[in-house]
Amino acid sequence: MRLFPLVLIGNCLFPSLLVSPVTAQERNSEEDSKIDIPLKDIEQSPVLQEWLDKVPNVLEEIKQDPAFVTRLRLGFAVFPSTDDAGGLNVGIEDIFIERTGLTISADYQTAFNGDRNAVGADLHYFLLPLGGYINFAPMVGYRYVQSNDFSTDGVHLGVRLMLTFSRTGGGDISVSQSFISPGGSEEVGITSFSAGYALTSHLRLSGEIERQNSVEDEDSRAGLNLEWLFY
Numbered sequence: 001m002r003l004f005p006l007v008l009i010g011n012c013l014f015p016s017l018l019v020s021p022v023t024a025q026e027r028n029s030e031e032d033s034k035i036d037i038p039l040k041d042i043e044q045s046p047v048l049q050e051w052l053d054k055v056p057n058v059l060e061e062i063k064q065d066p067a068f069v070t071r072l073r074l075g076f077a078v079f080p081s082t083d084d085a086g087g088l089n090v091g092i093e094d095i096f097i098e099r100t101g102l103t104i105s106a107d108y109q110t111a112f113n114g115d116r117n118a119v120g121a122d123l124h125y126f127l128l129p130l131g132g133y134i135n136f137a138p139m140v141g142y143r144y145v146q147s148n149d150f151s152t153d154g155v156h157l158g159v160r161l162m163l164t165f166s167r168t169g170g171g172d173i174s175v176s177q178s179f180i181s182p183g184g185s186e187e188v189g190i191t192s193f194s195a196g197y198a199l200t201s202h203l204r205l206s207g208e209i210e211r212q213n214s215v216e217d218e219d220s221r222a223g224l225n226l227e228w229l230f231y
Contacts (some may be wrong), residue, residue, distance in 0.1 A: 066130040067164040068172050070094050071196070071204065075225025077109055079116045081218065082147070087111035089208075089223045094124070101126040103137075109221065116219070117146040120156055135162040143180050145188055150216035152188060154181035169204060169229040171197045188214045202229050 071094065077087040091107030106121035120143030126135045137160045144153035158178025165171050173195045180188040189212070196206030204227040212219040 066096065066099070067133060067135075067167045068094060068162065069169040070096060070230040071169065071206075071227040072230070073107070073206070073225045073227045075206075075223050077111070077221055077223040079111050079219070079221050081220045082111060082113075082115045085111040085113045085115060087116065089225060093227075099130065101130060101137075109223075115148050116221070117144075117151075119144050122156060124160060126162070131167075133164050135164070136160070137162065139176070139178065143178075143190075145180065145212065145214075147212070147214065147217055147219050150214060152180060152186040152214070154184065154186075156180050157182055158190070166198070168231065169196075169198055171195075186215060188212060196225075196227060198229065203227070204229055 070092065073089065073091045073093060075089045077089040079085045079087060087110050089107065089109050091105065093105045093107075094103040095105070096103055103124045103126070104121065105124065107119070109118040110116065120141055122139045122141030122143075124137040124139045126137040128135045139156070139158050139160055141156040142153070143156035145151065156178055158176055160174060160176040163173040163175075165173070174193070176190075176192050178190045178192075180186075180190070190210065192208060192210040194206060194208035196204050198204045206225045206227050208221075208223045208225070210221040210223075212221070
C-alpha cells in the first residue's frame with residue numbers, strides 16, 4: 001500500500017499529490033529490471049524458449065543427462081592366445097533408448113587367420129541416474145564365439161560397471177563380467193576391461209583387454225580402437 005504525505009489547508013488535512021522520491025526510485029528500479037530480448041534471438045535459441053516457457057530443474061537435468069555418449073568403434077585386435085594373430089574389431093556402444101537407462105551395444109571381432117571370431121549384441125539397463133560418474137548395469141543379449149575348432153552361441157548374461165571421469169565421452173572406464181549359456185555344458189565366461197579418452201570433440205582413442213574361458217581353452221584378446229562420438 002502506497003502512503004501519500006498530508007498537507008494542512010485551513011483546519012483540514014488533504015493528501016499531497018506530489019510523488020515521493022522513494023516511489024520514483026521504485027519505478028526506476030522496476031524499469032531497469034526489465035530485459036528486452038529481440039524476438040529473433042528468442043526464435044533462434046531453444047534454451048531461451050525453454051526458460052521463457054518454464055524455468056527448468058537444472059539439477060535434475062544434470063542428473064539425467066548421460067555422462068557418456070554413443071560411440072562407433074573401429075580398431076585393430078591382437079589375439080595373444082592364438083599365436084598372436086592380428087585381427088579386426090568393429091562395434092557400436094551404448095545406443096540410448098530415450099532416457100530410460102536402456103542402451104544397446106553390438107560388436108564383431110575376427111582374426112585374420114580365421115581361428116578366432118565373435119559377434120553379439122546386448123541390452124544394458126543402468127540402475128543409477130545416467131548423469132552420475134559411477135553406474136552399474138545388468139545386461140542380456142546373444143553372443144557367438146569361435147576359437148580354433150570350438151564354437152558356441154547362446155544367451156549372454158552379465159553385469160557392467162561404468163566409471164566416467166570426464167563427461168560426454170571425454171574419458172571413461174568400463175569393466176564387465178558375463179557368461180554365454182550360463183550353467184550349460186558349453187558355458188563361456190568373458191571378463192573385459194576397456195578405457196577411452198577423447199582426442200577431439202568427436203574422436204576418441206580407446207584400448208581394451210578381454211579374457212575368455214571355455215571348457216575347451218582359455219583365450220585372450222587386446223585391442224586399440226578409434227571411436228566416433230555421437231551427441
